[in-house]
Amino acid sequence: MTRKSRLLAAGGVVIVAALIVVALLMWKPAIAPVSPPAAASFDAQTKLAGARVVALGDCIVCHTAKGGKPFAGGLPLATPFGTIYATNLTPDVETGIGNWSLEAFTRAVRHGVSRDGHLLYPAFPYIHFTRMSDGDISAAYAYLLTREPVNATAPANDLIFPLNFRPLLAFWNILFLHPGERAADASKDAKWNRGKLLVDSLGHCASCHSPLNAIGGEKSGHAFDGGIVDGWEAPPLNALGAAPKPWTQEQLVTYLRSGRASEHGAAAGPMLPVTRDLATVPEEDVQAIATYILSIQKAQPAVMNVVAESAGQADPSPAAQRGAILFGASCAQCHGPAAPMQSIGERPTLAFSTAVNATTPRNAAQMILSGNGWHGEDRMNYMPAFSEIYSDQQIADLVSYIRASYSQRGAWKDVEETVATVRKENNAR
Known part of the structure; x- marks a missing residue:
């Protein structure tokens, strides 16, 4: 055999070996379906523990579509790579996890692999859930398997190429998935x-x-x-x-x-x-x-404390001056220094708001555009949305005024562009 032939043969062996490794990484076996466990097979204490685990994991937040049944999936999750739709976690056999064994559920939580063997997208945070204890996973399984079954199929994901090719997630997992519980730090309580x-x-x-x-x-x-x-x-x-x-x-x-x-x-x-x-x-x-x-707090550049009396300081910029008029018309009733919400309701001044003191105007713009919906009798905070009332320019003026009047940090840049971007993103959802 010539030297060239030996090199070609060796190269062929390397390629075949690489393909085998890739196939092994991408291929995950299916776990056989089981008959749906009877609700009575889970004791009350385990289900109660499961409710605690599921609440701490915020499962219902991502796995319930707007107006949908709890845990039935379908919620669109926006990512930089497209939209992923949350799956059905109810014990429905056809569209949910009703025929999943505890083994299959544990593999999904710890390794991001569905019962049928396909890889789950990391919008499902299995890279964090992998650190859960066996007891917590079992409790969550018991709780979810005793919810109301809902027959609901999530819409197809809409991701850009090549990220819509699930097997590539095997390489992503090599970089970011590190299974196993973590040992406690003996130096801490x-x-x-x-x-x-x-x-x-x-x-x-x-x-x-x-x-x-x-x-x-x-x-x-x-x-x-x-x-x-x-x-x-x-x-x-x-x-x-x-x-x-x-x-x-x-x-x-x-x-x-x-x-x-x-x-x-x-x-x-x-x-x-x-x-x-x-x-x-x-x-x-x-x-x-x-x-x-x-x-885990890090040292940050010193920022002077803000006091309520700083509100209403004059700002010479035209945007802030226009914003002052809008603030008086739509915001001062709740957020002005003498507003009953503050003087009687003991609500904090905007001078302490995280959004107002942030490094970018995104959340301030988002709050004005989207508001905080009405939650009936829930003791949640309500604020009307102004996206249908004010233009991008007007909301940008209002944001600029609030920043200038209530924060001692520098003025934001590109405020109107941020408002337009946020509005466009919201309309696309």
Whole structure:
């Protein structure tokens, strides 16, 4: 055999070996379906524990479409790569997980693989859920398998090529999926370790509150630096100490359980339903979450504290002057210094708002465009939407006025462009 022939043969062997490795990475066997377990086969204590686990994981938030049945899926999840639709978690045999065994459910949670063997998209945060304990996974399984079955098929995902080719997720998993529970930090107390476990696994907080890299993975070294979710900025969780009024343990616990905190403001957008779930779990869980989050604060550039009396300072820019007129017409009744909502209702001034003091105008624009919907008798915060009332220019003027009048941070740039972008994104959903 000539040298050239030997090289070609060796090259062929390498190619075949590579193809075999690729095939092994991409191929996952199906797990046989089972007869739906009877609801009576799960004891009450396990189902109760499961309700706690599912609430901490915010499962109902992503797996319930607007106006749909709980856990029946169909909610569109916007990503930089297209739209993914949440799947059906009810015990319906045809369209849900009714014929899934605990083994199949555990594999999906820990490894992102469906019962039939296809790979799940990481919009389902299995890279965090993989750290869940066996007990928590079993409890969640018991709770979900005893919900009302709903026959509902999620719409087909709409992703750009080649990300719509699921087998490529095998390579993504090599980079970002690191299965297995994490050992407790012996140098920390039980409350801190419980909080870290909840934040890193069930709560999957980094999924929303971290920037993503070019292939949709959480950017290395930037955990909790802030991200974008459904058109809203998820603020950095490691900068709470740099707020105009640094967050306290009590304020953070109150915010996570009620959606509102004194001297900070109210939850809105994707965070609002999260606070509803956290209101149903034992307070000790939320105390642990707050303890851990407040322990990861980074040093930030010093920012002078803002006081309520700073509101209404004159700003010479034409945009802010036009915004002042709009504020007086539509906002001052609730947000002006003498508004009953503040003087009687003890609502915080906009000077302490996370959105008003953010590095970009996105959330301030989003709040004015989208508002905070009416929730009937729920004790949630209501604000009307102004997207149908004001133009992009008018909302940009209003945003500029609020920033100038209530924050001691510099003026935002490209405000009108941000408003137009947010409106376009909202209309596309």
